Amino acid sequence: xxxxxxxxxxxxxxxxxxxxxxxxxxxxxxxxxxxxxxxxxxxxxxxxxxxxxxxxxxxxxxxxxxxxxxxxxxxxxxxxxxxxxxxxxxxxxxxxxxxxxxxxxxxxxxxxxxxxxxxxxxxxxxxxxxxxxxxxxxxxxxxxxxxxxxxxxxxxxxxxxxxxxxxxxxxxxxxxxxxxxxxxxxxxxxxxxxxxxxxxxxxxxxxxxxxxxxxxxxxxxxxxxxxxxxxxxxxxxxxxxxxxxxxxxxxxxxxxxxxxxxxxxxxxxxxxxxxxxxxxxxxxxxxxxxxxxxxxxxxxxxxxxxxxxxxxxxxxxxxxxxxxxxxxxxxxxxxxxxxxxxx
Numbered sequence: 001x002x003x004x005x006x007x008x009x010x011x012x013x014x015x016x017x018x019x020x021x022x023x024x025x026x027x028x029x030x031x032x033x034x035x036x037x038x039x040x041x042x043x044x045x046x047x048x049x050x051x052x053x054x055x056x057x058x059x060x061x062x063x064x065x066x067x068x069x070x071x072x073x074x075x076x077x078x079x080x081x082x083x084x085x086x087x088x089x090x091x092x093x094x095x096x097x098x099x100x101x102x103x104x105x106x107x108x109x110x111x112x113x114x115x116x117x118x119x120x121x122x123x124x125x126x127x128x129x130x131x132x133x134x135x136x137x138x139x140x141x142x143x144x145x146x147x148x149x150x151x152x153x154x155x156x157x158x159x160x161x162x163x164x165x166x167x168x169x170x171x172x173x174x175x176x177x178x179x180x181x182x183x184x185x186x187x188x189x190x191x192x193x194x195x196x197x198x199x200x201x202x203x204x205x206x207x208x209x210x211x212x213x214x215x216x217x218x219x220x221x222x223x224x225x226x227x228x229x230x231x232x233x234x235x236x237x238x239x240x241x242x243x244x245x246x247x248x249x250x251x252x253x254x255x256x257x258x259x260x261x262x263x264x265x266x267x268x269x270x271x272x273x274x275x276x277x278x279x280x281x282x283x284x285x286x287x288x289x290x291x292x293x294x295x296x297x298x299x300x301x302x303x304x305x306x307x308x309x310x311x312x313x314x315x316x317x318x319x320x321x322x323x324x325x326x327x328x329x330x331x332x333x334x335x336x337x338x339x340x341x342x343x
Contacts, residue, residue: 001068002014004028004081006038007081010081011038013080013209022051024051024053025050026053026074027054029055060098069113074114076118078212081099082122083099087259089134091259096134096137097137100137100138101306105144107119117157119157120211121161125164125266126138127141128267129326130322130325131260131261131327133260140299143290143321160219162222163199163223166199166200167200178238181242181244187239190254194263194264195263219285219287222285263332299321302314302317
């Protein structure tokens with residue numbers, strides 16, 4: 001089963017899983033257009049040879065998800081459903097908490113209750129020392145997965161995979177830059193020094209699947225994204241690919257950091273350390289011990305705050321549960337003083 005199976009990562013998971021001829025492949029998504037598109041793509045590619053089930057459902061809806069688990073009894077769950085757009089989630093923080101945290105809680109606990117063999121959560125580098133609600137919500141999701149991995153009675157292997165930006169995904173800068181160049185508009189970059197890690201969607205998903213195959217439970221798999229790229233350099237190179245000159249034919253306009261945005265992303269929390277695997281592009285971060293009773297109380301408080309749609313209260317609760325959650329201003333000033341401007 002792939003939640004968020006119509007999204008950028010989810011649909012690529014569906015494509016790559018389908019190649020291994022699963023007994024059944026269940027696509028779950030709340031957005032019917034994306035779900036329809038991947039469904040039709042699989043029907044065109046495989047016809048009746050692929051046992052494909054496409055379901056419209058929200059991971060927020062515990063009863064609906066419970067019915068799906070009991071009906072289809074998945075062996076492996078890839079949990080890719082999430083709100084991921086940083087500035088939008090800054091404006092609607094309770095939605096990030098409901099969809100990401102409560103959604104992950106529902107799907108992960110249902111995996112435990114239904115004795116799923118393996119649960120794999122798709123996380124993000126923005127969960128590391130988060131400066132925004134989206135990143136903090138995903139860090140909270142990692143904590144839920146690690147909490148469940150600590151349950152000795154569990155027969156489910158719970159793991160996370162963490163990586164940075166994927167090229168061409170929904171909300172990625174590449175489609176935006178291309179549209180701006182093609183329409184003769186200035187290419188907008190938030191800051192001249194901003195850097196990001198990038199990987200193609202198929203490459204990221206193939207590493208996610210390999211990490212899942214070697215998982216024993218409790219790991220946070222960190223994908224080696226290579227060297228970070230300056231976004232302005234990416235914009236300049238893309239303009240040149242169109243046969244134009246940056247700053248001459250196409251203006252590059254710096255618009256200022258967006259709400260919650262970091263100058264640079266990280267892939268590992270300081271306390272996690274790194275352990276190598278047989279694949280040089282996959283590392284394992286050290287599992288953090290979660291104080292179960294305290295964590296569940298905090299989680300319940302976070303859930304209640306989000307469901308009341310009280311932004312300030314929900315953000316306070318998120319800060320309590322994710323102590324590394326800081327402001328972008330604090331992080332960015334420290335990053336620039338520690339590292340200087342990226343070259």
